[in-house]
Amino acid sequence: MKVGIMGGTFDPIHIGHLIAAQCAYEHAGLDEVWFMPTNVPPHKQHAPKATSQQRWDMVCCAVEGQAHFLPFDMELKKGGVSYTFDTVSLLRKEHPSIHFYYIIGADMVQYLPKWYKIDELVQLISFIGLGRPGYTLEMGQLPASLRHAVQLAEMPLIEISSTAIRQRKAEGKSIRHLVPDRVYDYIEGNGFYGS
Numbered sequence: 176m177k178v179g180i181m182g183g184t185f186d187p188i189h190i191g192h193l194i195a196a197q198c199a200y201e202h203a204g205l206d207e208v209w210f211m212p213t214n215v216p217p218h219k220q221h222a223p224k225a226t227s228q229q230r231w232d233m234v235c236c237a238v239e240g241q242a243h244f245l246p247f248d249m250e251l252k253k254g255g256v257s258y259t260f261d262t263v264s265l266l267r268k269e270h271p272s273i274h275f276y277y278i279i280g281a282d283m284v285q286y287l288p289k290w291y292k293i294d295e296l297v298q299l300i301s302f303i304g305l306g307r308p309g310y311t312l313e314m315g316q317l318p319a320s321l322r323h324a325v326q327l328a329e330m331p332l333i334e335i336s337s338t339a340i341r342q343r344k345a346e347g348k349s350i351r352h353l354v355p356d357r358v359y360d361y362i363e364g365n366g367f368y369g370s
Contacts, residue, residue, distance in 0.1 A: 179208040179276045179303065180266075182250075182259070184337065185230050186223040187362060188237045189354045191335040193244070199278045199303045200243060202328035208278070209247035210234050213257040224341060225367060227251050236357035260292040263300045274301070281306045285313075287321055297324040305330045344368035 181196045188210070196208045212230045223230060231248055238244035249265065250257045259277065266275055277300050284304040287293055302325045306312060314322055340350050345368060351359055362368065 176207075176273045177203065177205045177276065178270075178273050179203065179205045179278050180247075180263075180300075181208050181210045181278050182213055182257075182262075183210075184223050185210070185212045185234050186225050186337050187230070187233050187340060187354055187358055187367070189335050189337060189340055189358075190352075191333040193237060193355065194333055195278065195280075195305050195330055196244060198305060198328050198330040199276070203276055203303055203326065205243075205276065207243050207245055209245050210238055211247045211250055211262070214250045214254055229365070229367065233358050233361055236361050237355045239357065258291045260290075260296045260299075263296060267299050275299075276301045276303050278303045278305065280304070281310055281312045281327065284325055284327075285316065287325070288318060294320065297321055300324075301326070303328050307332050341368045 179196065179199050181192065183192065185192065192210075196210070199205065200208050212227070212234055214227065225233070231246070231251055234246045238246055250262055263275065263277070279302060281304045284302065287302070290296065297320065304312065304325055304327045306327050306329050312327065314325070314327070317325065335353055340353055343350050344362070350362070354362065
């Protein structure tokens with residue numbers, strides 16, 4: 176079985192995340208994609224605006240009814256800082272028969288050499304780097320030990336970010352069509368991200 180891991184703060188989850196997951200799913204012939212909200216991401220300076228429970232609820236809303244997209248709360252349950260190596264080590268112990276693929280933006284691929292315990296990590300998991308139109312990734316710049324672990328998939332250029340969505344909400348602008356309908360209803364119903 177082949178499973179893609181879509182990690183992120185998801186503050187909030189938006190249609191760009193779902194499109195990225197679908198592109199990776201189709202490109203690599205995955206059986207499922209697990210959406211895993213991070214607890215505390217090591218590379219972000221600011222804490223998420225929404226609570227862990229709210230971010231989890233939004234992920235559940237976003238993937239409901241999509242058989243091959245599943246919410247997965249392992250990092251939220253574990254607590255603390257979320258390092259990919261620690262998460263993947265646990266996943267491999269709990270699901271030894273699954274081949275995991277970590278889904279990342281092509282812009283993150285060039286930073287893989289700086290990831291925590293990357294040499295050990297590439298022995299446990301593969302990566303799907305999602306390319307964007309106009310962005311050229313030089314795979315030759317990656318160390319040879321990493322190149323074999325990364326495959327590139329194309330996705331449409333979607334200029335949506337969780338930060339921009341929160342900003343629009345704070346300015347009193349609509350975020351409809353930027354997030355799935357059920358996520359929109361959840362945000363509106365709970366008054367998140369307002370000014």
